[in-house]
Amino acid sequence: MVFASKPAHNASRSQPESPTKRLLREHKEVAISSWRRLWLTPFANLLTWLTLAIALTLPASLLLLLSQAQHVGQQLNQSNQLSAFLAPYVSLEQGQSLALQLQSRPDIAQVTYISAAQALVDFKASSGLADVLDSLTDNPLPATLLVEPTRATQTAQAMSQLAQQLRQQQQIDQVLVDMAWLDRLQAILATSQSITYSLAVLLALGVLLVVGNTARLQVESRKQEILVIKLVGGTDAYLRRPFLYAGFWAGLFASLLAWLIIQLGVSYLHGPLFDLAQSYQSDWQLEGLGWLASLALLTTGCGLSVLGASLTVGRQLRLIEPK
Amino acid sequence: MIRFEQVNKSYLDKPALVSTNFQLGRGEMAFLTGHSGAGKSTLLKLIMLMERPTSGKVIIDRQDLSRLSRAQVPAHRRKIGLVFQNHQLLLDYSVFDNVALPLKISGYNERDSGRRVRAALDKVGLLEKEKMFPLVLSSGEQQRVGIARAIVNKPKLILADEPTGNLDPGLSAEIMRLFQQFNQVGVSVLIASHDLDLIQRLPHPVIQLNQGRLTGPLTMAGR
Numbered sequence: 434m435v436f437a438s439k440p441a442h443n444a445s446r447s448q449p450e451s452p453t454k455r456l457l458r459e460h461k462e463v464a465i466s467s468w469r470r471l472w473l474t475p476f477a478n479l480l481t482w483l484t485l486a487i488a489l490t491l492p493a494s495l496l497l498l499l500s501q502a503q504h505v506g507q508q509l510n511q512s513n514q515l516s517a518f519l520a521p522y523v524s525l526e527q528g529q530s531l532a533l534q535l536q537s538r539p540d541i542a543q544v545t546y547i548s549a550a551q552a553l554v555d556f557k558a559s560s561g562l563a564d565v566l567d568s569l570t571d572n573p574l575p576a577t578l579l580v581e582p583t584r585a586t587q588t589a590q591a592m593s594q595l596a597q598q599l600r601q602q603q604q605i606d607q608v609l610v611d612m613a614w615l616d617r618l619q620a621i622l623a624t625s626q627s628i629t630y631s632l633a634v635l636l637a638l639g640v641l642l643v644v645g646n647t648a649r650l651q652v653e654s655r656k657q658e659i660l661v662i663k664l665v666g667g668t669d670a671y672l673r674r675p676f677l678y679a680g681f682w683a684g685l686f687a688s689l690l691a692w693l694i695i696q697l698g699v700s701y702l703h704g705p706l707f708d709l710a711q712s713y714q715s716d717w718q719l720e721g722l723g724w725l726a727s728l729a730l731l732t733t734g735c736g737l738s739v740l741g742a743s744l745t746v747g748r749q750l751r752l753i754e755p756k
Numbered sequence: 757m758i759r760f761e762q763v764n765k766s767y768l769d770k771p772a773l774v775s776t777n778f779q780l781g782r783g784e785m786a787f788l789t790g791h792s793g794a795g796k797s798t799l800l801k802l803i804m805l806m807e808r809p810t811s812g813k814v815i816i817d818r819q820d821l822s823r824l825s826r827a828q829v830p831a832h833r834r835k836i837g838l839v840f841q842n843h844q845l846l847l848d849y850s851v852f853d854n855v856a857l858p859l860k861i862s863g864y865n866e867r868d869s870g871r872r873v874r875a876a877l878d879k880v881g882l883l884e885k886e887k888m889f890p891l892v893l894s895s896g897e898q899q900r901v902g903i904a905r906a907i908v909n910k911p912k913l914i915l916a917d918e919p920t921g922n923l924d925p926g927l928s929a930e931i932m933r934l935f936q937q938f939n940q941v942g943v944s945v946l947i948a949s950h951d952l953d954l955i956q957r958l959p960h961p962v963i964q965l966n967q968g969r970l971t972g973p974l975t976m977a978g979r
Contacts (some may be wrong), residue, residue: 455863661844664804664907665858666834669827755806 451583460674467678478683485687488640489734490694492633497695497722499629503622505710505717512561515580515596516609523604528576531604535578540595542585545579552577575606589615637737644683644741648676652749664755676746677739684738690730695730696721757782757913758803763812765798765968767944772806773863774968776812782912785935785945787955790965796948799915799965804838805829817912834862836905837943841918843898845890851877851901852886858909876904880934896927903934906944914938916947920954928954 450458471478519528525548532546547555552574557563582595596608652659659672699721710717722730758780765773774821780786788796801807805821814821817835824832845854845878855876859869878881880900890898899919906914916935920928928951936958939945948954957963964971 450863450865455865458865459863658846661846662857662861663830664833664838664844665861666804666830666832667861668830671830671861755804 461597463674463678466715467675468682470675470679471682478686481683482644482686482690484643485640485683485734485738486690488636488643489688489691489730490698492629493691493722493730494695494698495625495629495632497699497726498719499622499625500623501717501719505715508649515581515582515592515599517578517584517599517602517605518575518607518609519578520604520606521575523576525576527604528578531602535580535599540583540591541580542583543581545581547577547579549574549576578605634647637733640687640737641744643740644680644738645745647683648680648742648745649749651676651679652746652753656753659750659753660755663753672750673743673746677742678744680738681735683742685731685734686737688734692722692727692730693733757784757817759813759815760799760802760948761813761815762812763802763814765795765802765807766810769820771968773802773809773965776968776970777968778963780944780946781820782820782963783939783944785939786947786963787958788948788963788965789948789950789952789955791950793967794965795968796965797917798968800915800946800948803915804836805832809820830861834858834909835913837898837911837914839902839914839916839919841921843890843902845875845898845901845905847890849889850886851882851888851890851893854890854901855886855904855908858905862909865976872908873904876908877901879907879937880904895922896930899923899927899931903931907938911943912948913944914915916945916949918949919938919947920949920951925954 519531523531528548531548532544536544537539549572553572554568556574558564560566580595580599582592586592586595592610596610599605599608662672699719703719706719707717758778760776760778763773764771765777776795788799790796798807801823802809803816803921805824808822816832819832821832849857849920852873855873856869859872864872874883874886877886880902880903882897884901885893885897891902893901899922903919906916914935919935920931923931930956932947935945935947
């Protein structure tokens, strides 16, 4: 008998589940069944995951490069020097005593005096213009003080302030703060940042669309099942769940693939970039994604993917009504 | 169990049901008949909330359906066992999984659900075919799987839309006997059918629809 419940059934019936426990069990079941469903069409899924992975890899790797380039920018900023060119009438002794005097300032770490003669020798050696320079009767180069500020003073603002003060010294003709290229570097980095962010937004939208479209096709291919489930009283939440889980799995695999692509790319670029940095006397090295960044990539991938699925599935399910 | 009060339903100004009043008491079984397009399907759809009436009231199990929101529709449907003419089985689900679907939706765990599915399959005589897929079954067997799915949730009301439409007379009588058995244990049953030969041999009231109107008194053959 189906309708008259047998006493034996009642006796052996397990304790009723709590709503939370039931929900957890249902979620577990859907997670497993949607996982199994993935492997029914592995090739099609792989293509979707790769598409999503590339959409995630681009902004993620750009952000990685950018954050490390900013780090380098800060380092370069710190190894800054000022060049103070002395007036032609300043003698060797006067120059050296000025160097000592400046050295005692609290905001200056070190001052190196380079005489005009020494400067000429250095320039001859490094420029390869020895013949031209030899033909000159006078030494055209001034004596120079290389001023290295203390660490605390090594900010753009403090540096320009220090340069201003040095310019007021009578014996100093000209002070060169080579900040312009640093400013340019900062500007380039800021621009790259804006471009990366816009690209990230666009590609995130791309992820939403790809997942949304995949979910739409999945819903369409299971239309009959959805109709029957609606007729026997399946709720919207029940119907939505397998598609959200499919989205979650897609996001997970896509971000894992993206992670792999980035780490491979980093190890591929590591050597050439290290050589490049060395040629600039920097020991900077390109690093891969850390724990936190990896976690952020995974969360973003899964989150976007589930969001993309939920945005389309809800609407799509509403369109399928039993007639 | 079912009460229609002055129910009208039109599709784009074309009336499908006109001022319909009828009642099916708790534990009663009745047939709904009429030529195709007479409004049988519309009436069943109103009960299943696949459609809403243009005017009038549909009351199922003391619940006025007009008061149910979209979100409450699934719970309402779970109270009714529905049997289709074309059985509406899912072809990539095994017999067992097809029957288990309403229980899965209601959140039964595997053990309780397995017990109930087997009881339902036993009832329709298909216990040994639970692992098979619908396409390898005969049409009579497919219909019986559909019936097992409709009763597995122990609904108080069973609706059937032309359940014998595709079956030969022998199988049809067998299917009707199944419905009668459910009715004997207190389930209300409403069967839409145009198989008049079969209906008239059975001792249940007949509700006749003609162009959206209930015509004549209900035949209460031998009750």
